[in-house]
Amino acid sequence: MTIKEIQTEIVDEFSMFDDWMQRYEYIIELGKTLPLIDEKFKTEENIIKGCQSKVWLQGEENNGKIAFTADSDAILTKGIIAILIRAFSNQKPSDILEANTDFIDEIGLKEHLSPTRANGLVSMIKQIKMYALAFEAKN
Amino acid sequence: MINIQKIRADFPILSQKVNGKSLVYFDNAATSQKPQVVIDAEANYYKEINANIHRGVHTLSQLATDAYERSRLKIQQHINAKFSHEVLFTSGTTHGINLVANGFSSFLKPGDEVMVSALEHHSNIVPWQMLCEKTGAKLVVIPMNEIGELILSEYERLLSEKTKIVTVNHISNALGTINPIKLMINKAHKVGAAVLIDGAQAVPHLKPDVQELNCDFYVFSGHKICGPTGTGILYGKEEWLNKLPPYQGGGEMIATVTFEKTTYAELPHKFEAGTPNIAGGIVLGTAIDYLNEIGFENIAAYEHELLEYGTKQLLEIEGLKIYGTSSQKTSVISFTVEGIHPYDIGTIIDKLGIAVRTGHHCAQPIMDFYQIPGTLRASFAFYNTKEEIDALVVAIKKAQQMLT
Numbered sequence: 001m002t003i004k005e006i007q008t009e010i011v012d013e014f015s016m017f018d019d020w021m022q023r024y025e026y027i028i029e030l031g032k033t034l035p036l037i038d039e040k041f042k043t044e045e046n047i048i049k050g051c052q053s054k055v056w057l058q059g060e061e062n063n064g065k066i067a068f069t070a071d072s073d074a075i076l077t078k079g080i081i082a083i084l085i086r087a088f089s090n091q092k093p094s095d096i097l098e099a100n101t102d103f104i105d106e107i108g109l110k111e112h113l114s115p116t117r118a119n120g121l122v123s124m125i126k127q128i129k130m131y132a133l134a135f136e137a138k139n
Numbered sequence: 140m141i142n143i144q145k146i147r148a149d150f151p152i153l154s155q156k157v158n159g160k161s162l163v164y165f166d167n168a169a170t171s172q173k174p175q176v177v178i179d180a181e182a183n184y185y186k187e188i189n190a191n192i193h194r195g196v197h198t199l200s201q202l203a204t205d206a207y208e209r210s211r212l213k214i215q216q217h218i219n220a221k222f223s224h225e226v227l228f229t230s231g232t233t234h235g236i237n238l239v240a241n242g243f244s245s246f247l248k249p250g251d252e253v254m255v256s257a258l259e260h261h262s263n264i265v266p267w268q269m270l271c272e273k274t275g276a277k278l279v280v281i282p283m284n285e286i287g288e289l290i291l292s293e294y295e296r297l298l299s300e301k302t303k304i305v306t307v308n309h310i311s312n313a314l315g316t317i318n319p320i321k322l323m324i325n326k327a328h329k330v331g332a333a334v335l336i337d338g339a340q341a342v343p344h345l346k347p348d349v350q351e352l353n354c355d356f357y358v359f360s361g362h363k364i365c366g367p368t369g370t371g372i373l374y375g376k377e378e379w380l381n382k383l384p385p386y387q388g389g390g391e392m393i394a395t396v397t398f399e400k401t402t403y404a405e406l407p408h409k410f411e412a413g414t415p416n417i418a419g420g421i422v423l424g425t426a427i428d429y430l431n432e433i434g435f436e437n438i439a440a441y442e443h444e445l446l447e448y449g450t451k452q453l454l455e456i457e458g459l460k461i462y463g464t465s466s467q468k469t470s471v472i473s474f475t476v477e478g479i480h481p482y483d484i485g486t487i488i489d490k491l492g493i494a495v496r497t498g499h500h501c502a503q504p505i506m507d508f509y510q511i512p513g514t515l516r517a518s519f520a521f522y523n524t525k526e527e528i529d530a531l532v533v534a535i536k537k538a539q540q541m542l543t
Contacts, residue, residue, distance in 0.1 A: 024490070076486055
């Protein structure tokens with residue numbers, strides 16, 4: 001599936017919920033599906049800055065695609081990074097770089113997109129794109 | 140006695156809905172809400188007497204200058220300073236601390252010591268670290284104990300002839316502990332050290348008497364006492380303010396200027412370069428009048444009631460732990476809930492209309508001491524109610540249900 005297709009799929013899933021509480025409960029559920037980062041990569045340099053909770057993100061190249069793993073000490077943050085990873089993992093660096101993130105708005109998490117928001121969603125997206133940029137430059 | 144209905148009606152923001160729910164504002168230690176008299180006074184200044192102060196001969200300038208200086212006198216009385224020129228307008232606590240720390244760079248030499256406490260806000264740590272880097276002085280830290288009190292025996296042990304200044308908060312922002320500053324000031328003076336008190340968290344709850352405390356400097360912010368943001372006060376004893384070099388150069392702070400030499404103005408103007416926050420300074424006086432009308436004894440008694448009620452109710456929640464349990468504390472409750480990140484709870488209860496602070500509260504060393512990533516902090520003001528505390532408890536239980 002392309003990034004766009006996955007994003008549409010996520011938006012469809014979220015459209016089933018009427019209120020914020022159900023949406024947040026689903027985010028928590030999605031957090032449980034997160035491909036967890038290997039403990040040895042939980043290093044200071046893999047921590048994403050700008051989050052009130054700790055978020056570790058690691059990307060590895062696999063047949064021209066990037067596989068992301070992550071973790072967080074906060075449950076909601078874990079859910080949010082899980083959503084991002086579902087959309088962006090196992091994709092080509094060039095596709096990751098081109099993709100937009102409007103779907104975050106569409107699933108009712110717009111308030112989390114503000115750059116001053118302490119959850120660092122914006123920093124997470126930036127870090128994912130940085131990985132893509134680095135791998136693309138390397139190839 | 141507090142007439143809570145009447146008081147709440149004074150604050151337009153409190154009747155607001157947030158995320159469709161009635162706002163419960165428990166982030167008072169970060170900033171207080173503003174009563175209508177303060178909001179009106181700010182607008183009226185611009186509508187009626189806006190002019191630059193201390194220079195014009197025209198009527199508006201005189202009116203603005205009078206209002207500004209009347210506010211200074213009001214604040215002098217409020218904190219019981221000996222002279223009004225010991226009361227300097229600043230942009231806030233941080234500004235006041237930086238002004239003093241910067242001034243001390245001309246007094247310190249390598250080997251001297253600057254003493255801070257383990258309970259400080261970053262703004263009362265970093266300026267002193269910068270001072271130490273600049274001068275080669277050493278930063279010494281008064282340690283704290285498990286319940287969030289400073290260890291006074293250690294304090295006494297650390298004090299020596301080398302100590303040049305001790306800087307400590309009157310009340311901890313992260314835990315609410317009231318420090319025994321009078322005793323600490325006394326001990327510091329015995330070794331010849333100056334003392335700066337960061338009163339940012341104290342002034343919303345009590346009326347400091349700087350002469351009785353005998354502190355050399357006392358700083359606070361206006362926005363935490365129902366005043367405008369960008370206002371603050373630095374009280375300094377006359378002898379110290381005369382000794383300290385000016386912080387910023389500019390207009391207002393000079394007596395005469397030639398390209399060869401400038402002589403500085405008398406206190407307080409020596410430290411008030413440039414056009415100040417005139418409206419803010421005047422309205423800070425209005426805010427102080429408002430609080431004094433309610434009465435600090437009434438405020439303290441009522442807030443203590445909220446603290447006791449809040450502590451009892453919160454402790455009913457399974458797995459909830461309170462940090463900072465000194466018997467001497469103000470209406471601040473810093474807590475964690477077992478197995479749940481403070482950020483998660485903060486986010487969920489925000490959706491339920493409740494505003495608390497989450498994180499390290501700009502006091503990372505305290506969080507390191509307890510080895511936690513942060514806490515949730517509910518800080519109550521005289522306009523909060525027990526019903527709001529009940530709503531907080533319900534919201535936390537709801538969040539707990541969702542998150543475990």
